[in-house]
Amino acid sequence: MIKRFRTLPLRSRLALLVAVAVAVAVAAVSTTCWFVVRGKLLDEIDSKLKAQTAPLRTTDAVVTLRDCSQAPARQTDYGPKPVYYVQLVRADNDDACVFPRSAGTVKVDDVDQRVARDADPTVLTFRNGTDSEGRDVRVLTIAAVVDGGSAGGVVADTALLIAFPLKETEGTLDDLALLLLIVSGIGVVAAGAAGLWVARAGLKPVDRLTGAVEHVARTEDLTVRIPVDGEDEIARLSRSFNSMTAALASSRDRQAQLIADAGHELRTPLTSLRTNIELLARSEETGRAIPPADKRALMASVKAQMTELAALIGDLQELSRPDAVQAEPLKVVALHEIAEAALERARLRGPELSIEAELEPWYVRAEPASLERALVNVLDNAVKFSPPGGRIDVSLTAGELTVRDHGPGIPADELPHVFERFWRSPSARALPGSGLGLSIVARTVQHAGGEIALGPAEGGGARAVIRLPGASTPPPAAP
Template sequence: MIDKFRALPLRSRLALLVAVAVAVAVAAVSVTCWFVVRGKLYDEIDAKLKSQNAPLQSGDIDLALRNCSPTPAGRTGYGPMPVYYVQLARADSDKPCVSAYSAGTVKVDGSDQQVARDADPTVLTFRNGTDTTGKDVRVLTVAALVQGPTGGVVTDTAVMIAYPLKETEGTLNDLALLLLIVSGVGVVGAGAAGLWVARAGLKPVDRLAGAVEHVARTEDLTVRIPVEGEDEIARLSRSFNSMTAALASSRDRQAQLIADAGHELRTPLTSLRTNIELLARSDETGRAIPPADRAALMASVKAQMTELAALIGDLQELSRPDAVDRGPLKVVALHEIAEAALARARLRGPELAFVAELTPWYVRAEPAALERAVVNVLDNAVKFSPPGSTVEVALKAGDLTVRDHGPGIPADELPHVFERFWRSPSARALPGSGLGLSIVARTVQQSGGEISLGPAAGGGTRAVIRLPGAATPPPSEP
């Protein structure tokens, strides 16, 4: 049953739930209303029975007991037919003594005999019963205390006064039918209203579902859903629009990365292919290349392969999304990483002088990525420094500064230095892919820091990496 319910469309489930909820509410109200009306009608009948419970003359009761008859025999005259049932019940018999002016005979049960035995005229007992013809009646039973023939008190007799329930039951039946009809109409109307409300309320969801299906079918990420209001559907629509915008931006960046990578790879691959074809043609034709030229070709091939490998490594680094786990962040000594990077930079620039002033500073970062970033900054300083110049490196209070004495970066080119594949016109003849500073900026930002490049006083370029941290390692992570 639950599986069948879950298989229904959402709007059908909502309409069904609304109909069930209304049905339960209407049923509860209807039943309560019926019982309240029933109680009021019975209270009115009970009040009528109390008004008929006038004190009886002991002689009348004596006469009724001496001339005890199970039916209202002996009534004379042509007056109106009596409405009430009037009779006596004895504690030792279930046979009533019926008044001649009774509308009929009411069956005596054990509760009536118990009232007679209790002999307490202050207690009024009401119950529903039937007469000898099967008609339903409302019965009042109260104990009667009378003087017997010998002067003693008779305590085993009860007076029974009853009123027919035909009209009352007819009224209650009509009310039940009316409530049933109203409830049915209410449930059907609630179901129809629930279906209409579900359709109206789910229109934004239908639009959202249609947009998702369109994107899945066509991969068109330009689709946007109109947003109205501030409800949950509007929030969902905004989230979908933000998601498609982010996906479109990511796809555009991916396409741009592929295009830029293809452009950058074309040059070293073309040069490498040309050199290899020259070497292969020399072997095929038997025309030997002069040793000096061959050595130059081999050196060029080696340099191009090195440049190609570095470019592929940079592309792999940039192709990883920011959200991908890049390894656990650890507390690392930035001064030690800077010293290791300096050692590599000295090997690449043996004709340069390096001046370093490093004070301890501990940061939370991925060690390998941070070292690569520092190496890239130092490589740029080595690449643009003229022979015999000095590269100054300093680490103070979390600011790692690398200053060279090269030609510097023109002011109009500074906004582009961290863009992928961007290279200064003056640097395009030098080795490199234009990805190094992009990788540096990305790594520093992931570590919670920032990087800036600008002209240095007296010429050259000054790069500053700022990373949050402390001069001493945390006690838990020495």
């Protein structure tokens, strides 16, 4: 049943749930109403029975006990027919002594005999019973008393039983039950129809969203946008979908641009490699040896191109990694130690340069390998654009790492593009590099929660500033 329910459309499930909820509520209210009315009607009958005890608790009881007829007197066709059942019950006998003006005989119950044995005239006992013909009656049993109800007038082991027929009361309750059933059925059907209408109206935005998702899945068209109206959950879901498709479209555009740019950058070293290898192969095929000096230069060129190609592939792998995926878990690292290691590599690449450094202790949370690579890229740029015999100043103070060179600097119109992938200044096209270094630097710094700025330095050259949140002392070790 549950599996079948889950296979229904959402609007059908909502309508069914509304109908079931209304049915339960209506059933509870109807049942409560029926029992309340039944209780009120029985209270009225009990009041009538109680009112009949006074005139009957007289010496008539003595006469009735003396004659002790098992059936009421035969009634004539004249005068009103009796309504109440009146009889005396003995504690030790199931047969009752019926009053002459009784409407019939009521079956004696154990409760009636117990009241006769107790002989307490202050206790009134009500119950439902049946008469000799099987009709339902309401019964009041009380200890039999004569002579005005004094304590001395109690008839030993005898109880007075008065009953009233329940035919009209039961008919009223049956009519009420039928009416409540009809009203409840109408209410449930109306609630189901209203629930279905509300579900259809409320799920129209979901239908639009579903249609948009199906359209995107079918056509891969990420330009689809859903109109957003209001501030409810559906509006939030629509905004989230629009944001998701916009992010996917942007990601796909960046991916396509990355592939196009990578293909363009890979074409140059691959073409050069192919040319050099073809020269070597042609030399072997024709038997015409390449001069040793030319061959050494050719092999050096092949080696340099292979190195450049490997570096480019490594940069592409780094940039192709999703932003949410980290190559290594973040760790607390000493920025000054990583900067010192990067400086050693920079000095090897520019032995003719003077690199001055002042590094204060600073600890940050970052990926150690990625952070070192980023610092090496920044220093490589400074080495690459520094004139022979030039100087590079490096300082680390309060989490701010500054790298300043004395090269040609960066034109103002090129500053907005320095962190773009594969972008290279026209003046740097002849120098080795792929144009991905600063992009990797910016990405690594952002992952560490910092920021980077690159601009002209006072007195000429360029100045790169990296700011990373951290502390001047390492955090205490975990226990």
